[in-house]
Amino acid sequence: MPIKENLQVVISHVEDAHECLSSKLRKIDPLYLVIGAIGSTVVFIKLRKIYKRSEEPILKRLAGFAFHHIRKLPFVKAKIDKELQGARKDILHSIHKDDVDRAFISEIPEAGLSDQAVIEIADRYDSYGKFDVDHGRVSGAVYTDRGEKHVELLTKIYEKYAFSNPLHPDVFPGARKMEAEVIRMVLNLYNAPEDSSGSLTTGGTESIIMACFAYRNQAQARGIENPVILCSKTAHAAFDKGAHLCGMKVRHVETDRNNRVDLRKLEKSIDGDVCVIVGSAPNYPSGSVDPILEISKLGQRYGIPVHVDACLGGFLIPFMEQAGFAIEQFDFRNPGVTSISCDTHKYGCTPKGSSIVMYRTKELHHFQYFSVPNWTGGIYATPTICGSRAGANSAVAWATLLSFGRQEYVDRCRKIVSTARKIADGIQKIDGIKLHGSPDVSVVAFTSDDFNIYAASDLLHKRGWNLNTLQNPNAIHICVTYNSANDQVVEKFLADVKEVVNEVAALPDKGNKSGTAALYGMAAQIPDKSLIDEMVYQYLDACYAKPPPKEASDN
């Protein structure tokens, strides 16, 4: 049939349907029709709002919603409360297990203690920690060897700058200059252009939150009502926190077999709400570096900014090439990359409390600034979350960068990355476990198809190794630091892994009943994540609590 006749058939069907519907509607009171139309519009808007509130699949949300209400039924609530009560006690005892004193200072002493007395208490508290950080038994956490000369220098610098505050650049011009110099040194490390700019923050999370805030504000200026952060499911939880604080949403994308973001899925997830695409270099869980070059191209193609989270590897990746390791271009040389977060307080080896968030342009950085021009306390403006800032953080970061110099960072990078590669090679040779993701920089993650890997982690913990637990999928990782970057640690670690793997593989339950396995197993089965929230809040509460009296089970 020719197109014209086809069209006429369609039109006549539409006319019939229209006539049929109209005749039916004519029988209804117009007032009801108006009320129905308004009512259904309101319901539609409400449902759309609920749907848009989260990026989680609808079935998962429905299950969570149902469980949330079932939980309120009296008999279910009583059972859950009883379980939580038990968990609360276990958590409290586990947090305080190393506190041998069990005394707790909760009042400011009427008369001040002597310096000697204060130092004695501080020394006692310092002795509570049982993990051998200096001999590389801890994954991440402390990235440097805290060498005597370095600590001596930092102590002298701290003495001078402890009370400085870059919020008052007129009072502390030196602290201001140090902060500006640290930021510029790191911008140059990342090949930032002339117009680039950045801020020193208190750590990776604050740097990421500031970037989220900047992109939220830019999105609003561009007329995006519901801004979305698009990233891999491996992107650091700080993006979820940033999104939560800034009223944004995070759209997580699956990874490929190397645990890098799946580029095809990333592109398919782009829509008009996406205000920034995130790539990690490397990601926290498996240490895989996302394909920054390709993400940068995607950003350019769709006109969407790209943030590179180099918080973890920030002071390794810029030195990898010089240290003899290949790495794809990850910095501002990629024209699509608009911002980068990089932690000085990790592999930059500065004391805790500093990170840099960098922007390609000052214009973009301005979206991060905040000002209250008409405040009764005077015109107020701050670049980051804090008002007053610890000038000492900038000062010790500044001193570390100057005293280390590029060559020290290159040497450390060589040791750390080659150690990670040795560990990865060794893991691949152990039966029953396999690598998870790609150990591109300093993190080596592994898992097992044969048994519960968390049980191996628990046994390694008993042997003095403090590793990190991952989920979705179950895995564990070691993040190599300068303290673990030597052959003795590699040999001991691989030998211990091999032994615990054999031990768990021989268990009839394949390790499913181990403490961590049971905890994660239970968490995975609970659809209402607010119950997990309650448990982790108990953990946080326990960190602030007075120590409970010692019990026999604490030993």
Ligand SMILES: Cc1ncc(COP(=O)(O)O)c(C=O)c1O
């Ligand atoms: C990739 C990545 N981004 C961000 C962060 C957050 O850094 P911070 O703990 O300093 O807030 C981390 C911490 O490990 C990280 O690994």
